[in-house]
Ligand SMILES: Nc1ncnc2c1ncn2[C@@H]1O[C@H](COP(=O)(O)OP(=O)(O)OP(=O)(O)O)[C@@H](O)[C@H]1O
């Protein structure tokens with residue numbers, strides 16, 4: 111692994127992988143590597159939280175293991191599950207053998223019958239520390255958060271039938287949340303914290319340019335300026351960076367070199383995602399934003 | 401304690417002092433964070449002021465609010481020199497101690513009881529007495545009845561919370577099959593899953609948002625209602641609570657049974673224009689705009705406790721409530737006036753609200769509050 115002795119080195123390395131990071135985020139990643147502490151990223155949708163973890167794994171040239179959270183996510187889906195079909199088959203096959211029930215039991219509750227889910231995978235990596243992305247943690251419920259707390263402190267998992275499995279290589283952990291609910295203080299205290307906000311004009315232009323290198327400078331500037339103004343409105347769904355990229359892409363695909371009245375009318379749907387918002391922006395007209 | 405960086409002698413000492421400074425001003429900075437800070441600020445981070453600040457910020461903060469506070473504290477500690485620093489004596493901070501001079505009428509209502517009083521008061525009143533108090537309108541409670549009523553209220557609310565919680569747990573029987581246990585057992589039947597084990601149903605987390613009117617007209621009721629909200633919190637761990645009169649205040653974090661007093665004084669301190677009318681519409685609007693994104697997810701139940709007497713624009717009440725209702729599972733409005741004989745919801749605000757309310761009930765005495773148990777348990 112390349113050594114990252116300065117946040118600037120990280121900014122540079124991320125830029126090479128098409129990710130635009132500011133100094134604050136780079137410092138947070140720098141500390142994640144240095145202190146080996148999990149990093150909690152919060153912020154509105156579409157500002158590059160998930161992408162941070164993806165690009166970090168590229169940077170470290172290591173595996174990315176992703177756990178997508180949802181309401182009702184439980185240990186069986188997040189940590190491990192027994193392969194019941196395989197177990198049943200094995201029991202059938204052993205029928206008539208003279209093994210004792212204890213022996214049979216020991217046999218079917220073994221590594222070969224274990225289905226590793228993301229969290230278990232992340233602590234049993236064979237060669238080097240992976241990046242573990244726990245995405246949208248605010249969607250899971252509190253019980254799961256409590257479980258996670260244990261994992262993040264000890265990096266071990268205990269399986270009643272097998273005993274405790276300890277991490278061979280401690281994963282680099284990135285957690286993300288849209289803040290639809292507050293995470294517990296206990297969890298937050300285990301983590302470094304960074305808030306990613308909507309980018310300012312310059313940063314957003316840099317991002318779009320990275321993703322769409324062929325974009326005309328004038329179109330780039332216009333598109334981003336529009337989006338920045340949209341974000342000042344009371345919209346029901348704020349456009350994230352991904353929407354900005356989508357919009358610029360559609361405009362390019364349609365052959366527009368600038369955002370004129372027609373372009374505006376025709377493509378508004380790729381930047382605004384709710385009918386209500388489109389109506390609101392339409393009624394104010396393009397003039398209100400240029 | 402060293403108050404500012406210039407008073408310290410080494411960077412280690414400064415960082416330790418800054419940690420203490422940050423903690424005393426409301427950031428959750430403990431030994432672990434201090435150690436992390438000491439460990440991380442070496443090399444590059446020491447030579448560049450911006451990086452140094454970012455690093456400490458990443459370690460010390462846990463929310464956008466923290467980050468804003470941090471920025472201020474950082475300037476105060478590291479970048480301000482003694483001559484231009486305004487010394488503010490005894491300035492209590494963030495959630496710090498309560499100022500003494502709070503609205504007298506509210507403090508009176510608080511009366512500062514502890515749980516021991518509840519124990520002591522256990523056999524104050526017999527069954528008949530309890531019944532009578534349960535049905536007495538809160539606004540008609542005289543000095544003599546106030547104490548026993550509080551005791552009873554505390555007890556009944558507690559029981560209600562326990563029952564609500566228990567009801568959610570009693571659902572083994574028809575839950576999904578617990579494959580692990582079933583397979584284990586099937587070993588002795590040659591793999592036939594003869595005994596099925598089941599998991600308990602995962603109770604779905606129901607979230608509750610409470611909006612309590614603490615304006616002048618609600619004065620007599622506010623205290624009991626607040627206690628009631630505290631009891632609800634025992635059941636709904638994800639409860640979010642707000643109080644409003646002319647402006648809206650979020651009190652979710654303050655809401656702990658033994659800190660009711662603090663809540664009451666905080667409210668009365670912060671609610672400017674205590675008796676300056678009630679802006680229900682504007683407050684509901686603020687709620688929807690400012691907190692809607694964060695709290696109205698996953699269709700929560702929204703409980704509004706208010707008499708609907710509004711001095712703002714009644715249309716606003718309807719509009720705001722419409723927005724809220726769209727995203728809520730249920731909107732429940734409990735109105736103390738509804739217990740009055742002959743009351744009709746004619747007040748402008750209340751009228752405008754009716755179309756967007758799923759349950760409209762009274763909240764004038766203990767009995768009516770306890771009714772809510774039924775509404776909530778099958779919600
Ligand atoms: N700083 C950035 N540099 C490069 N691309 C970015 C940046 N920020 C956002 N993007 C682009 O925006 C898209 C959306 O980002 P991402 O999915 O990571 O957002 P998110 O914050 O995880 O959103 P959500 O909260 O909705 O999950 C990415 O695919 C990426 O193309």
Ligand SMILES: [Mg+2]
Nearest residue numbers: 159160245286
């Ligand atoms: Mg994401």
